[in-house]
Amino acid sequence: MIGLISYLAFFATMAGILAIAVLGLNLQWGHTGLFNGGVVAFFGAGAYGTMLLGGPPEPGQFGGFALPYVVALGGGILIAGVVAWIVGLLTLRLRHDYLAIATFGVAVAFENVTRNADWLTGGARGLRGFPRPLEAAIGDTFLYGLFFLGLVLAVLLAVYLGLERLVNSPYGRVLRAIREDEVSARSVGKNPTRLRLESFVIGSMIMGAAGGLYVSFYAFVSPQDLAPILTFQIWAMLIVGGAGNNRGAILGAFLIWGAWTLSGFALSRFAPDAMQLYTGSIQYILIGVVIVGMLMWRPQGLLPERVTKTIYQKGAKKGSVIINKEVI
Amino acid sequence: MIQNLVDGVLTGSIISLGAIGLTLIMHMLRFANFSYAELLGIGAYTALVFDKLLAVLFPALSGKIGALTLTGTLALSVLLAMVVAGASAVVIDALVFKRIRAKADALSMVFASFGVALILRNVITLIFGQKAQLYSNDIAFAIVVSRDPLLLIKPDQVFVLLAALVLMGGLHLVLTRTTFGFALRAVAENPVLAQVSGVRLSVIVTSVWLIGGALSAAAGVFYALTNHLSPAMGHNFVLPVFAATIVGGIGSVYGAVLGGFIVGIASGLALMVLPSGYIPAMPFLIILFVLMLRPHGLFGEDQG
């Protein structure tokens, strides 16, 4: 019984951490229409940043400043924000898909650094030795699991409430207006580039917070934790739950993480031995199918966006390439 | 130095081939296609299958050509792989992208292209395995062109560079000498006026997928011939081909060709100052650099 509860707590902790990242992505994609092709890099910047600032000193290793936990986590979040700010500054005034390319590039560069910059990131062996917050005070592993779950859910709730306030404020309406029709938004005196940059940076900092919680939980981080598939998983969570809907984003995170965990378990249990090496590939294909399938058949997700977009809706949506009745 | 430069030119020719179709698709359909580079993988592995098949059917052709490790069957297989990859590009568009752009915006296509790339890459992994493979297990001996500075070149590399240049030259002739080429350039410049001038857009878009798929397949085989095949090869070319299109300016075929060489050579030269583990990030740095200085590329025709 304890084992089951303990496992469920572990599952919910992971799903909750991912849900926070999905909320960050929802601010970017769902509410502002920004495509982030390198979610893993911002999650990772928060993860490594928190670890470097909060971890114990180690010989030959940069970082290990052993700062208080809250300061370390905040620093990690800030690092994710700075990376987002630089990338956004360079790309957000350009064609909309340049951001996708640049963020994808950030993820590749980030992976290169985590694998190769041993002095900074520990290279392939990663960084370890993070004192988990209040672990000594609580002592018991089972209780600590529950405590950490509570911590994650509290952060999730705080991020959710904060975002709900943000997107339902006049500010949020302007963000959606920019998403639907940048020209109109500009014509009423809004600076779309600055607002998109703000949204992109805030969303990335939320992803960084998720990364910071992730390393706090494992007290360890290595390039294996930050495989490119994480980006795809987080997208799948958002698109299944419903882009533009924060509750949908959370629902999607738990559903997809559940499906991922179950499919991994089922494949390792029932797939023939010869296939065991390739269960990962099968799961990746499933994630890809979920993303493409949702975009094709139910792009609004399970919980569609509640705000109507009729004011700015046009006969031909921005970016569609139907020219003069010819669908090309 | 010289060795890095020569290797960079070779890589550059492969990137250029891979970027030509991408730049046109990004321009005409207005979306960054992250699944495009998987066509290199599709092409390389298709050629592997045809090579094995043809070697059984026509053993007489399976001998090596001159000093190359390239065999007669593989040479034929390149052509077949170009057809298959071109057709795959058209089919993927019809199955996925066409349906999405009929009802959603261009960024949804960007999103979908990530999903398509993930599916394609892992289907290749499932079929062919994760391990790197070679077309031929014969050792490709390099020729010492110069001892000081040391310059080694494999005959296969010379073949690849020449073949890439022949393909680009052929495309140049099509673009500058045929009315089909004029129509293609017309659509790239002004799709509505092209329609008014009697050009059917869907025909041109299908042609671009076919041409782009075929050139990417050639690029994939050329890469695999001078390096190796692996399911990750498409993924590894995503950033280089995007960098080439951005350097050259989206929509410019000649820009993409030049951009490919610039990215290849820059990555080659970067090896002199950077550990090889950082080289995959080189195209990203080039992208940032170009976006800072000339956001519309060196030959940019795209103002959007």
Add this chain to the structure above:
Amino acid sequence: MSAVLQIEGLEAGYVRDLPILRQVNLTLKQGSLTTIIGPNGAGKSTLIKAIAGIVPISAGRVVLNGRDITGIRPDEMAPLGLAYVPQTDNIFRTLTIAQNLALVLRRLPDRAARLRELLDTFPPLAEKLDDRAGALSGGQRQMLAVAMALATRPTVMLMDEPSAGLSPKIAAEVLDLTRSLTATGVSILLVEQNVKQALRVADHCYILAEGRNRLDGPADQILSDPEVAAIYLGGRRVGAA
């Protein structure tokens, strides 16, 4: 003279349920030059774009030479005998003049002969065949655009403000050229902002306002109509000017 192009009760616009044109009727007679004038935003350009298939039509009919062509795709125009010269960006700047012409001529069986005819009609183009079209002067660009439209021997040509952006002298020359084309048998529907010049060369005139027919008649009568003069010609009678 019989009608080559007839517009009946046309409604069209870029946005669904928000037509720019409402119940527009128009007749273009064989061999005539008919101009459409009206204030900014009257829907003049929208009208010929709708005929050419560039703006969606929600109601009404377009009949060309007795055939219903409502809602064709723009690339289907040429074989039906219809041509359209857009206002701006009406040539391919990155192609040479020869390539621009070869593109529109490519489906013609006698393209070589037709090219010679066009170059005889527009001698300045013959001298610059291998120049990039983007390098042409404003008047020569319009000439190339007209040559491209005429290439497929249309019976009806739609022209959107050919004089826009040209100096008064060149504008008058372009309109004279347009007038002279009707002698070859092509009927022309001309949208113009330059009302005086348009009325000078046209046979017939339609005035659109707020997407509807306002007035129509022979160009010389419109020219001397006091109401028209008051609204569109700055309060002076053109004949007296």
